Amino acid sequence: MRGIAFEEEIYGFTFREYGDVGKPRYLILGLPDVGLVGSIASMHIIRSLKVPDVAGIENYTMLPPVVVIQNGEPKHPMRVYSNRDIAFVVTDVPISPAGVAQLSMALVEWARLRGIDYLISVTGIGHPARVEVEKPSIYLLASSDEASELAKKIEGGSRINDGILVGPYAIILKEAVRRRVPNLVLMVESFIDMPDPEAAARAVEALSPILGAKLDVEKLLKEAELIKLRLKELMKETKSVMARMGKGYEYRTPLMYT
Amino acid sequence: MAFVDPFEERRRRINELFRDALRRIEELEASLVNELMRLSDEIEYERILDERINMLSSGAIEPLYQIIDRGDSIQIIVDMPGAVGETVNVYIGESEIRVEARIDEDAIRRAFRGFVWAERVERYSWTYRLPFKIDPSRASWRVAGSRVIITVPKG
Known part of the structure; x- marks a missing residue:
């Protein structure tokens, strides 16, 4: 936890910048959700591109009182990584339902203030027969025409036409529309409550053309077992939070289809 | 000089009082919901800790x-x-x-x-x-x- 260069409070969440955030084009959100797809994919890209962590996001009442220690250095549990072109938000603690609305609004507002061109939400879409799916499908949801244009760069992704989205990415999407920050939601078929590195690998492959980097997923797939073992408990915590957030709504039909 | 209807004035005051009361109830409801969510988080943390202590001591x-x-x-x-x-x-x-x-x-x-x-x-x-x-x-x-x-x- 290095010395803070700049601090800004948005909707109760403090963004503490200790590195150079720059003015990134993309902000990739890897919040814990279905199959931890976004979290695993984001961490893999961060490692592959050697993106440094530059800021911590804090709220002492809505996030558990946690410090993460890496190589002897204390770090914020929720962090922003940035290489000045691409930024990421990842968290080691699940977001409690009490804080999800404020955090989602804060993230979109922070992106707007930072002049970020696109918010990319990466998540899983639960597939009940995932164990039989060799190559998980990719679905896309765009908040605006600009986000739809960006979606065209993703090979093999199809637009999601019907469904319900629940959780932080739902609020982020609504706030992105309200604050005119283009938001692309990238969903990969995955296990609902088991970490799914294979689905995350699909997300990484899909993001490669957008990020302009050939991202190798071989290491991710090779280390899938270790990742699953490591993230087992985060997945359990996330499942409990997802349930309290009303994730069950995703698996029913909306009234408007009637 | 404009005519002031005392009944109309009283009706407006009562409406305002009702609106204020409703707003306060809504605020109270929102803070209670938040408090309940926080409490349920606390119970969840306790469950997680117990489960992990058992798990790690048994190997x-x-x-x-x-x-x-x-x-x-x-x-x-x-x-x-x-x-x-x-x-x-x-x-x-x-x-x-x-x-x-x-x-x-x-x-x-x-x-x-x-x-x-x-x-x-x-x-x-x-x-x-x-x-x-x-x-x-x-x-x-x-x-x-x-x-x-x-x-x-x-x-």
Whole structure:
């Protein structure tokens, strides 16, 4: 936890910048959700591109009182990584339902203030027969025409036409529309409550053309077992939070289809 | 000089009082909902801590699992990354399923990077009490990668 260069409070969440955030084009959100797809994919890209962590996001009442220690250095549990072109938000603690609305609004507002061109939400879409799916499908949801244009760069992704989205990415999407920050939601078929590195690998492959980097997923797939073992408990915590957030709504039909 | 209807004035005042009261009730309701969510978080933290203390002192961690209703059967997927294949042991009884396996030492070391709490972790252990009685001879299981897939026919 290095010395803070700049601090800004948005909707109760403090963004503490200790590195150079720059003015990134993309902000990739890897919040814990279905199959931890976004979290695993984001961490893999961060490692592959050697993106440094530059800021911590804090709220002492809505996030558990946690410090993460890496190589002897204390770090914020929720962090922003940035290489000045691409930024990421990842968290080691699940977001409690009490804080999800404020955090989602804060993230979109922070992106707007930072002049970020696109918010990319990466998540899983639960597939009940995932164990039989060799190559998980990719679905896309765009908040605006600009986000739809960006979606065209993703090979093999199809637009999601019907469904319900629940959780932080739902609020982020609504706030992105309200604050005119283009938001692309990238969903990969995955296990609902088991970490799914294979689905995350699909997300990484899909993001490669957008990020302009050939991202190798071989290491991710090779280390899938270790990742699953490591993230087992985060997945359990996330499942409990997802349930309290009303994730069950995703698996029913909306009234408007009637 | 404009005519002021005292009844109209009083009606407006009453309406304002009602609106204020309603707003206060809504604010109170929102803060109560937040408080309830915070309390439920606290209970959840306590449960997680108890579960992990038990798990780590016994050296056995509980695998993640998924239960899928396939109509005429139930499919149970138990994910045990890092388990040593030949140590996977599945017991299927009339009303209970047990799955156990030893975890590869190297996988534990690499996954948990020498965390002190992980020192005693050595195996997976999971017991599931079935909601109905089954005929164990009709159930089957197979291993696919790190997952044990158990199929239990209904009826």
